[in-house]
Amino acid sequence: MPNLGPIELLILAVLLAVVLVIIVGAVMAVRKAGRAVSGGRAPLMPPTPQGLYETVTRLTRQGQKIQAIKELRQYTGLGLKEAKTVVDAVASGHDMWSHPAMARFRPAHPVVPPNAAATGAAGAPGDGGAAAGPDLATRVRGLKAAGRAEQAVYLVRGETGMGEREAELFVDTL
Known part of the structure; x- marks a missing residue:
């Protein structure tokens, strides 16, 4: 085998580096593809x-x-x-x-927590499916009677799009 000069050694080192980069890239691509198929984690529910x-x-x-x-x-x-x-x-x-x-x-159908029957929370205002529940004024009155006027204002704002001042006036008038 003839003696290798500096240029030949440099070419050999570059070729070795290119092969190494290709192998590492292929391994990373396989790992990434495995995560993409599984979504990275199992869904919570x-x-x-x-x-x-x-x-x-x-x-x-x-x-x-x-x-x-x-x-x-x-x-x-x-x-x-x-x-x-x-x-x-x-x-x-x-x-x-x-x-x-x-x-x-x-x-x-209304969605209620699994333990709602045990805690008696199924009939609480603002809990468990407003689609079939009482109207907004009834729920606001219930929150207000429970001393939760701030939550009543938030409920009115969320369902009607009113500003804070208008929602406060609405809650106060009930």
Whole structure:
């Protein structure tokens, strides 16, 4: 074997580096394809109205509002602002289905938490499917009677689009 000069050694090193880059790239592509097929993680709940309700409620109660917003956006396609207002409403004790942004996703039958029968929460104002529940004024009166006037104002603003001052006047007049 003849002696290799510096140019031949440089060419050999470059060829070896190119082969190494190709191998590493192929391994990374295979790993990425595996994650894409599995979605990176298993979904928390199936995309049913009940599963969505439970997921958003659980994450919000655990203080994981950002994850709740992500899940809500993934399953509904809502914008960031809309999803945040829904999660904020859930965090303040409102039913997510009563929010105007959720109107097109509202299930035909009210969705209530699995433990609602045990806690007696199924008939509470603002809980468990406003689609079949009492009207806005009745729910506002219930919140006001329970000493939750601020939540009543938030409910009125969320369902009607009123400004804060108008919603406060509405709650005060009831």
